[in-house]
Amino acid sequence: MLGQRDDKDITEDSQLAERWRQRFQNYKKVLLQLNEAVEAYDEKSPNIIKEGVLQRFEFTHELAWKVLKDYLEYEGHQNITGSRTATRLAFNLGLIQDGQTWMDMIESRNKTVHAYDASILGTEYSKVRESYNACFIQLKEKLSTL
Template identity: 40%
Template sequence: MTDPTPRWQYRFDNYRRAFSLLREALEQERPLTQLEEEGVIQRFEYTMELAWKTLKDYLESENVVFDQITPRAVIRRAFEAGIIQQGEAWQNALDARNRMSHTYSFETFERVIADIRASYLAAFAELHEFLLARRIEAGNMP
């Protein structure tokens, strides 16, 4: 017997945990140490990775067919489908994730952390709420 649960719901569980850990790291009352900032960047990178892959799985479950599966193409299709509203923030977050994979500049870390706080975290929250609502509609409680 095959599991009828769509793949996106399993991936969503991992996304929820990653998003929660990222949000928790940013809710510190005190300034972050350099090591903590590096940890925030790491959490951001894997939250972004899980976000676009969860979006891909969700879109595929809705019968969206991709010509090419790339993070940018998935984000574009999610925006076109109305799943995400902050398309520019998502594209910027993707660019930041890509930059962070190749940059070890403390100033860049601080700039990206400020951007995470200013817009990327809200974009991740928007996706979280959308998918949580879809999961509840499907009868699978959180």
């Protein structure tokens, strides 16, 4: 029955590979939309535009950690229970470069989901523009080489 197990493992590996690659394609699309929004926004734009940029950040972050989780599972890692676990492991394995910024992203995402204060939105928007977007781009470039 060893051959059946091997077939099952091959099928499972194939499914894991397909899942992370498909999620990566979706991530690249959402990242492109985030980049377009960041480039289009200026300080004279109404707050609703800033809120839209932050929502795109939330989508991008969600897909970023999930594509990391899928890739890490494809590579055989287990017990990845959430974004913090995926982020720590990805940093330890060299998939992402600035682990602290990625951890800060998790906090920012939690703030923006429930933020109604314009000053919080402004602060978090600045982080997206000044550092988070670059981390997302680095991840895209790294995963493109795998």
